[in-house]
Amino acid sequence: MMTTAHTPGSPVRAGFARDGVVDDRIVFENVSKFYGDVLGVNRVTLSLPPGITSLVGPNGSGKTTLMNLMTGLVQPTRGHITVLGMSPGDPYEFFRVVGYCTQFDSFPRDVTGFEFVYEALLLHGLDAPQAAKLAVEALERVGLMDAAKRLVAGYSKGMRQKARLAQAIAHHPSVLVLDEPLNGLDPMARAESLALFETLGRQGMHVVISSHILEEVDRISDQVVLMSSGYVVAEGNIHTVRQEVREHPMQILIRCTQPALLASQVFALDSAVEAKLHADGGGLLVRTRDLDNFYELLNRIAAEGKVEIQAVAPADDDANSIYQYLIGSDGGNS
Amino acid sequence: MTRMEEFKQYPWRLWSRQFMTIVRMELRKSLFRWRSAWIYLLAMAPVAIIAIHAVVDHHTRDGMREDVVVLAAIFQFYYLRLAIFFGCLGIFTRLIRGEMVERSLHYYLLAPVRRELLVIAKFVAGVITSVMVFGTAVFLATAFMYLHFGQKGMQFLTEGAGAYHLKAYLGITVLACLGYGAVFLALSMVFKNPIVPAIVFFGWEAINPVVSPLMQKLSITFYLRHLSPVDVPAQGLFALLTVVTEPVPAWAASLGVVALTTGVLLLACYRVRKLEISYTTE
Numbered sequence: 358m359m360t361t362a363h364t365p366g367s368p369v370r371a372g373f374a375r376d377g378v379v380d381d382r383i384v385f386e387n388v389s390k391f392y393g394d395v396l397g398v399n400r401v402t403l404s405l406p407p408g409i410t411s412l413v414g415p416n417g418s419g420k421t422t423l424m425n426l427m428t429g430l431v432q433p434t435r436g437h438i439t440v441l442g443m444s445p446g447d448p449y450e451f452f453r454v455v456g457y458c459t460q461f462d463s464f465p466r467d468v469t470g471f472e473f474v475y476e477a478l479l480l481h482g483l484d485a486p487q488a489a490k491l492a493v494e495a496l497e498r499v500g501l502m503d504a505a506k507r508l509v510a511g512y513s514k515g516m517r518q519k520a521r522l523a524q525a526i527a528h529h530p531s532v533l534v535l536d537e538p539l540n541g542l543d544p545m546a547r548a549e550s551l552a553l554f555e556t557l558g559r560q561g562m563h564v565v566i567s568s569h570i571l572e573e574v575d576r577i578s579d580q581v582v583l584m585s586s587g588y589v590v591a592e593g594n595i596h597t598v599r600q601e602v603r604e605h606p607m608q609i610l611i612r613c614t615q616p617a618l619l620a621s622q623v624f625a626l627d628s629a630v631e632a633k634l635h636a637d638g639g640g641l642l643v644r645t646r647d648l649d650n651f652y653e654l655l656n657r658i659a660a661e662g663k664v665e666i667q668a669v670a671p672a673d674d675d676a677n678s679i680y681q682y683l684i685g686s687d688g689g690n691s
Numbered sequence: 692m693t694r695m696e697e698f699k700q701y702p703w704r705l706w707s708r709q710f711m712t713i714v715r716m717e718l719r720k721s722l723f724r725w726r727s728a729w730i731y732l733l734a735m736a737p738v739a740i741i742a743i744h745a746v747v748d749h750h751t752r753d754g755m756r757e758d759v760v761v762l763a764a765i766f767q768f769y770y771l772r773l774a775i776f777f778g779c780l781g782i783f784t785r786l787i788r789g790e791m792v793e794r795s796l797h798y799y800l801l802a803p804v805r806r807e808l809l810v811i812a813k814f815v816a817g818v819i820t821s822v823m824v825f826g827t828a829v830f831l832a833t834a835f836m837y838l839h840f841g842q843k844g845m846q847f848l849t850e851g852a853g854a855y856h857l858k859a860y861l862g863i864t865v866l867a868c869l870g871y872g873a874v875f876l877a878l879s880m881v882f883k884n885p886i887v888p889a890i891v892f893f894g895w896e897a898i899n900p901v902v903s904p905l906m907q908k909l910s911i912t913f914y915l916r917h918l919s920p921v922d923v924p925a926q927g928l929f930a931l932l933t934v935v936t937e938p939v940p941a942w943a944a945s946l947g948v949v950a951l952t953t954g955v956l957l958l959a960c961y962r963v964r965k966l967e968i969s970y971t972t973e
Contacts, residue, residue, distance in 0.1 A: 392969065430797055430968040449705070452803035453695075459801075461970060463794035466720065479712045480802040482698055482705045524798075 380442030381407055383427065383532065383563060388436030390422055396587045397422035401436070403582065403592060405565065409558035411574040412567040414584030420567040421460065423584070424536050427565070428457045440532055441563075453481065456530035458521045460537045464509045470496060470516075471505040474524045481528055495527035500549065514541035522550070532563040539568050551577055583683055590683050596671075598679055606630040606644040608672035609651065614665040616641040622658060626650055642672065709804050710812045717816030721782055722823070730778045734828035737765050737774075741832050745839035755840060755847060759856070762836045763921035766829065766860050771867055771915055772896065775825050779871035780889050782821050786813040787963075788879035794970045807960040814876055814956060821868040829864050833857045852920075859920040866918070866948045870911040873955040880962045904936040911951065914944040 383405040390397035398419040412420040425431040426438055429445025438444065443451045464473060474495055478488035496502045499519040504512065509520055518541045525533060535554070539547050555577045558564045568574045575581070575595060583591040583598070591598045613619055619641055620632040628647035635641065645651045659666045673679075698705035721727060787810070790796035799809050837844035837853050847853040874892065878885040899910040907913045917939040939947070 425968065428801060430800060432965070432967060448805060449698075449702075449803045452801060455801075457801050459797060461794050461797060465716075465790075465795045465798065466724070466793070476712070476716060477798065477802060480709055480799075480804055482694065482708050482803075484694075 380439070382439075382441070383410075383565070384439045385423075385426075386437045388426060388433045388438055390426055390431060391434045397431070398426070398584075398587045401589050403589065405563065405580070405582075407558075407561050407563050408579030409554060409564045409566065409574075409577055411578040411581045412565065412584060413574065413581060414567075417586070418584040419587040420584055421536055422587075423582075424457070424459075424534050424565065424567065428455060428534055430457075430459075453528065454531040455534065456525035456528065456532070457534040458525035458536065458538055460540065462514065462517055462541075464517070464520070467508065467510070469506050469508055470501055470512070470520045470523070473509055473520055474527050477524050478527055491527050491529075492523075495523040498526065498553065499523045500546070515543055515546055518542055519546070526557075530562075533557060533565070535564065535566045537567055581679075583679065585683070591679065595679070606646050607648050609643045609645070609648075610640065610668075610670045610672045611643065611655070611666065612640040612668040614639075614667075615663070619658060619664050622654060623651070626654060706805070706808055709808060710815075713799075713804070713809060713812035714816045714819070717786065717813055718819060721785070721816065721820040727781075730781050730824060733774045733778055734824045735831075737769055738828055738831045738835060741765075741835040745835050755837065755844070755853075758836050759852075759921055760923065762833060762856070763919065764923045765832065766863075767916070767919055767923050770825065770829060771863065772912065774828075775821070775864065775867045776871055776893060776896070778825060779817075779821050779868060780875050780885075783814075783817045783872045783875035784879040784885045784889075786817055786876060786879070787966075788883075788885060791968075791970065797968045800966075800968065806963040806966070810876070810959050810963045811956070814872060814959075817872050817876065818865075818868050821872060822865055825864050825868065826861055829860050830857065833860065856920045859918065862945075863915050863918050866945060867911065867915055869952045870915075870948045873952040873959070874911070877955045877959040877962070880959055880966065907936055908947075911948060914939065914947040917941070917944045 383403070385401045385403040388401045389399045396419075401419075401423065412423060414420050422431065426433055427440060427445075429448075429451070440451065440455060443454070445451050468476070471492055475488050475492040478491050479485070481488075483491070493502065493505075496505050499522050501516060501519045501523060504516060509517060512520065518538065522535070522538060525535070533554075538554075539550060542550060554564050554566060558577070558579065566574055566578075578595060580593055581591075581595050581598060582589055611619065616634050616638065620634060620643075623629045623632045623641075623643055623645075626645070626647070628645050628650050629643065630646060631642075631644040633642040643651065655666065655669065658664050673682075787796065790799075800806070833853070833856070834848065837848045840847070844853075848857065875885065875889065878888050878892075882888050896910055896912045899907055899912050900916075913936075918941055
């Protein structure tokens with residue numbers, strides 16, 4: 358029995374109490390989906406906490422299927438899915454807290470941007486003034502208010518994307534699912550959208566994003582789910598995932614004085630694979646199998662004062678590199 | 692009590708609100724679209740012909756017997772078996788399958804609306820549309836058929852047998868829209884291209900009078916034919932092949948169509964629970 362309810366238009370929160378236990382996770386339990394003989398996703402087991410989760414993978418890797426499964430647009434062949442303890446089989450409870458911006462670039466005929474968002478809110482049972490207020494708020498939030506009275510059919514691709522996003526966030530969901538939400542947006546709108554997702558994620562909301570702009574989602578993601586051919590190949594915090602890819606030594610860039618001295622000390626470590634001096638003589642690229650061991654050494658050297666460390670940065674601790682390591686693709690066509 | 696608490700306690704209030712919203716949205720889609728023009732043409736073609744006939748032919752005859760039979764034939768053979776059938780095919784298959792083809796059905800499925808409620812609301816919107824279009828057409832056809840007889844025609848239409856005929860035709864129109872509508876809505880949810888099964892269904896309805904009495908009962912036309920106030924006897928070879936059945940009382944015929952509609956709608960509600968969005972296969 359639900360003990361709390363989310364009212365459309367009320368502030369978001371990510372957890373729902375069921376029998377006194379707060380369930381704040383999106384859970385996939387051994388979920389498989391087959392379209393006839395074609396595999397959609399297979400044996401997916403995930404437990405996503407609140408925050409921003411990015412689904413990344415090339416075309417056909419199963420990202421959209423996973424999102425459709427999460428929102429009940431398709432049903433699993435096997436397994437079970439719950440979102441904050443709820444299933445899509447109970448649409449009233451479920452869709453009051455879930456918003457889904459699909460990548461289907463299609464709309465009901467002859468609707469304006471305002472009507473598109475407003476009518477969806479009426480289906481939540483809101484009365485007309487409240488629905489109008491929330492519709493205006495959502496359209497302002499995505500920067501589409503100036504075009505709200507125009508027919509969606511006359512919108513550019515970016516504007517249509519914004520209209521779908523406005524509809525997905527208008528009822529203040531706790532879980533926002535966004536399938537390729539940056540497609541068709543110009544750089545400014547892209548940055549604004551990412552800032553919006555980041556804000557929503559910080560408010561404790563679940564934001565699940567799939568995107569082929571790996572660098573951008575990487576920057577705002579709390580966790581990533583890497584997919585390939587219907588399977589989850591890695592999941593978790595991006596840095597944790599990187600450390601788990603042990604067959605590929607991690608690369609660290611160091612800007613420092615006396616890089617040759619640092620290189621000689623690095624080679625004393627068993628875990629060091631390579632140390633390459635920068636051409637300008639002001640730094641070093643180190644490849645190591647044990648990051649903790651390397652950082653311990655670096656701290657010791659810095660404390661001794663023999664080498665002045667100016668900057669340290671991981672060189673392949675990003676989704677793109679992990680992608681290349683895991684599935685031999687840079688994810689550019691996802 | 693907040694609105695959401697109210698809806699939790701009294702879900703009927705939420706359902707009625709959602710139902711009205713969906714019906715309103717669907718009526719706007721089906722009534723005021725250029726793509727619906729062919730249905731208006733289908734419905735109004737006989738009205739135009741009867742109206743022209745009324746202007747051109749000054750009717751020096753005294754009786755209206757011939758006009759009564761002609762109207763009955765137009766209703767039974769044109770409206771019932773052709774116009775309402777194909778009009779309902781256009782209106783009701785568009786409700787679910789049409790939205791899948793246009794890739795916009797998911798907006799409904801992502802709303803906090805029970806899928807069964809969505810199907811019923813769409814069906815009701817389809818019934819309102821079809822009854823408005825074909826009811827108006829049948830009313831106008833009847834009016835034009837008799838009103839040019841002057842005072843006598845007016846009297847026939849308002850007080851005489853004409854009034855009874857008009858009520859019966861309108862009632863049959865409503866039942867036909869219910870029955871055909873439910874069948875086409877369900878077919879559109881089972882088949883990706885409902886035109887082919889609809890053509891088979893059309894053939895079945897057309898040959899219905901010549902099949903065995905038991906098989907005749909598996910048809911919408913069978914029940915509607917028995918409700919018709921004026922009998923139009925079959926002619927030629929068709930008359931020879933027609934299998935005469937026991938007359939069905941009006942209440943039983945009406946109940947038969949309503950029962951069939953309910954059964955088919957229940958099937959549609961069951962199907963919609965399993966419905967998946969896979970637009971790429973549409």
